[in-house]
Amino acid sequence: AQSVTQPDIHITVSEGASLELRCNYSYGATPYLFWYVQSPGQGLQLLLKYFSGDTLVQGIKGFEAEFKRSQSSFNLRKPSVHWSDAAEYFCAVGRGSLDSNYQLIWGAGTKLIIKP
Amino acid sequence: DAGVTQSPTHLIKTRGQQVTLRCSPKSGHDTVSWYQQALGQGPQFIFQYYEEEERQRGNFPDRFSGHQFPNYSSELNVNALLLGDSALYLCASSLEGRSSSGNTIYFGEGSWLTVV
Numbered sequence: 001a002q003s004v005t006q007p008d009i010h011i012t013v014s015e016g017a018s019l020e021l022r023c024n025y026s027y028g029a030t031p032y033l034f035w036y037v038q039s040p041g042q043g044l045q046l047l048l049k050y051f052s053g054d055t056l057v058q059g060i061k062g063f064e065a066e067f068k069r070s071q072s073s074f075n076l077r078k079p080s081v082h083w084s085d086a087a088e089y090f091c092a093v094g095r096g097s098l099d100s101n102y103q104l105i106w107g108a109g110t111k112l113i114i115k116p
Numbered sequence: 117d118a119g120v121t122q123s124p125t126h127l128i129k130t131r132g133q134q135v136t137l138r139c140s141p142k143s144g145h146d147t148v149s150w151y152q153q154a155l156g157q158g159p160q161f162i163f164q165y166y167e168e169e170e171r172q173r174g175n176f177p178d179r180f181s182g183h184q185f186p187n188y189s190s191e192l193n194v195n196a197l198l199l200g201d202s203a204l205y206l207c208a209s210s211l212e213g214r215s216s217s218g219n220t221i222y223f224g225e226g227s228w229l230t231v232v
């Protein structure tokens with residue numbers, strides 16, 4: 001069965017420091033991979049997605065993620081975090097047809113805490 | 117351009133009662149999915165509606181039912197509420213159809229349901 005693992009429940013990073021959030025997935029076929037951010041009062045916002053092609057994906061707010069098939073990973077990175085990045089981050093894999101009825105299978109999330 | 121809107125934002129129900137949650141998809145979207153997010157966990161897929169029919173369903177009991185209207189809006193109904201149904205219920209919308217970049221799923225801010 002498909003599954004997504006985010007090993008870190010919480011991560012604390014100093015403002016201005018680099019960030020890497022880990023995500024591992026289990027999926028039999030070529031995965032569709034996503035990172036979403038969830039902030040209070042703002043719902044879930046898509047940061048970036050990987051469907052095919054270049055394994056390094058650029059997203060919004062300065063985030064990027066790298067798909068590594070050999071490691072079944074899709075880690076999220078940012079070179080310098082800002083206090084406004086404090087939120088919960090979710091990795092997800094899409095199951096189904098890419099152009100229509102895919103559903104998302106989610107990790108448990110990683111809460112990012114920013115130290116001033 | 118309005119995004120995905122959900123109502124109500126918060127509600128409290130008693131065990132055994134029934135609840136209806138409502139969702140209006142993003143303008144132009146025709147597919148609506150519902151997810152349940154328990155505290156501290158990632159969302160879980162409940163079901164998806166397209167052309168007023170349930171197209172996919174996750175591992176949820178029949179107490180969870182839904183409906184999609186001709187204007188693509190949707191309702192989620194939960195009967196015989198249990199304490200364990202307390203969660204954030206997220207509505208997501210997307211557009212059916214072929215896209216080389218894949219269809220992005222957009223989320224509403226959710227409806228917080230507390231069962232006491």
